[in-house]
Amino acid sequence: MTSDAPTPPPARPLRILALANQKGGVGKTTTAINLGTALAAIGEQVLVIDLDPQGNASTGLGIDRRARRVSTYEVMAGEATLAQAVVPTAVPRLSVAPSTMDLLGLELEMAAMPDRSHRLRNVLRGVSPDITYVLIDCPPSLNLLTINALAAADAVLVPLQCEFFALEGLSQLLRTVEQVRGALNPRLTIQGIVLTMFDPRNNLSTQVVADVRGFMGDKVYETMIPRNVRVSEAPSHGKPVLLYDLKCAGSQAYLRLASEVIQREGRVPVAA
Ligand SMILES: Nc1ncnc2c1ncn2[C@@H]1O[C@H](COP(=O)(O)OP(=O)(O)O)[C@@H](O)[C@H]1O
Numbered sequence: 001m002t003s004d005a006p007t008p009p010p011a012r013p014l015r016i017l018a019l020a021n022q023k024g025g026v027g028k029t030t031t032a033i034n035l036g037t038a039l040a041a042i043g044e045q046v047l048v049i050d051l052d053p054q055g056n057a058s059t060g061l062g063i064d065r066r067a068r069r070v071s072t073y074e075v076m077a078g079e080a081t082l083a084q085a086v087v088p089t090a091v092p093r094l095s096v097a098p099s100t101m102d103l104l105g106l107e108l109e110m111a112a113m114p115d116r117s118h119r120l121r122n123v124l125r126g127v128s129p130d131i132t133y134v135l136i137d138c139p140p141s142l143n144l145l146t147i148n149a150l151a152a153a154d155a156v157l158v159p160l161q162c163e164f165f166a167l168e169g170l171s172q173l174l175r176t177v178e179q180v181r182g183a184l185n186p187r188l189t190i191q192g193i194v195l196t197m198f199d200p201r202n203n204l205s206t207q208v209v210a211d212v213r214g215f216m217g218d219k220v221y222e223t224m225i226p227r228n229v230r231v232s233e234a235p236s237h238g239k240p241v242l243l244y245d246l247k248c249a250g251s252q253a254y255l256r257l258a259s260e261v262i263q264r265e266g267r268v269p270v271a272a
């Protein structure tokens with residue numbers, strides 16, 4: 001028997017992506033903020049989890065330090081729920097669970113806990129059902145916080161700066177991903193590698209791109225994020241670059257990256 005009631009659209013599965021690279025300054029936070037914004041702009045419901053004690057993703061999304069009453073520290077420590085930490089941003093459909101320096105102490109506190117590698121995975125069981133993407137901004141280290149992110153994630157997205165030593169740290173990161181897959185999270189995959197701060201006038205940048213593509217093949221996204229001053233100015237205004245200057249080359253690149261990310265997962269874009 002058929003019913004005349006309209007069938008509700010199928011629930012979109014939640015995807016959890018960890019933005020990881022143990023090197024600092026490669027574009028993890030910039031990518032969390034701006035890929036998050038671009039995914040929200042094309043209709044996804046996005047939650048950024050700030051897992052770096054520096055709290056740059058929270059600042060870049062306009063969350064004042066004084067406004068961070070409940071942070072990822074309290075959530076990871078089991079003192080608050082995820083919902084208590086999540087705050088909206090100026091971007092529709094984009095929210096953030098902010099961090100504070102307290103997270104630095106969590107490393108030590110967690111070390112003695114039996115479920116120390118799965119704290120975040122357990123926390124994310126409580127994510128609001130309307131969220132379709134969680135982006136975890138990892139600290140610049142392969143510490144227990146990053147291990148928690150990799151243990152909770154479906155896939156890891158690696159921002160790689162177009163500089164001479166780019167490949168050096170990548171092998172170590174890939175080994176860690178293998179280890180986490182073996183010991184903690186068998187479903188973990190590499191979503192992709194995004195080349196950041198690309199400068200076409202710089203021969204070295206071009207050479208690094210060729211090397212990384214030769215080494216990692218189609219794991220590397222077609223989209224490269226250009227070095228662009230508007231991208232670096234935006235955080236001081238507490239805004240994603242897409243709100244600060246939508247037309248600039250950096251914003252356009254993050255929009256292209258967002259469509260590549262959802263295409264790679266076989267998702268049809270939802271209408272915004
Ligand atoms: N495409 C870009 N063009 C120019 N500056 C960038 C770009 N991406 C990142 N930056 C700047 O580089 C610095 C490091 O980026 P960030 O995202 O904080 O790296 P990470 O989180 O890996 O430490 C920041 O000052 C940021 O504004």
Ligand SMILES: [Mg+2]
Binds near residue numbers: 028
């Ligand atoms: Mg960062």
